[in-house]
Amino acid sequence: AQKITQTQPGMFVQEKEAVTLDCTYDTSDPSYGLFWYKQPSSGEMIFLIYQGSYDQQNATEGRYSLNFQKARKSANLVISASQLGDSAMYFCAMRLPYNNNDMRFGAGTRLTVKP
């Protein structure tokens, strides 16, 4: 069964510094996708970044990058130059295209950016 683990319930970072949010996953399927979503206090889930299991390079989207270590089954999110608006819940998720293509989420990490 697929499983997503986020071991950091909460993280603090100083404004303008970089922060890494951890995510590990478990699946025996060779084909899968890994996603990160941001959820502000208003509740909407905002898509940040995607990494496919066959992608050779780490995904990047602006200040977001995904540190993909396939052998370790980890997909950590790196946010560079943190901003106050980055304070939110962050969820790691995995999708298995050959298992109904649904998406399962981790428990989330609450990031607080301090001025």
Next chain:
Amino acid sequence: EAGVAQSPRYKIIEKRQSVAFWCNPISGHATLYWYQQILGQGPKLLIQFQNNGVVDDSQLPKDRFSAERLKGVDSTLKIQPAKLEDSAVYLCASSLWGQYSGNTIYFGEGSWLTVV
């Protein structure tokens, strides 16, 4: 491009009452999902539709929850009778269909349910 629309945004009901949530996915998205997110937890998949057919409803409490997607577009999620533990945010999401893991799932703003 319009996003996923949900209503109502907020609902407070007493236990044993019923409630219904509505969702309109992004145009052209064949796959529609309903997730339940209890405060402090990650979203949990309740049901997944491909057009108007159910792909996965293994985590839907079928004794009280029901969902339908008539005509393969809009969807309704109903809870009857509601329990206190149903207090949560109900997130509707949609994506393109295809056995490709990179089809991003886009979420609506959610419907916040409080059962008292």
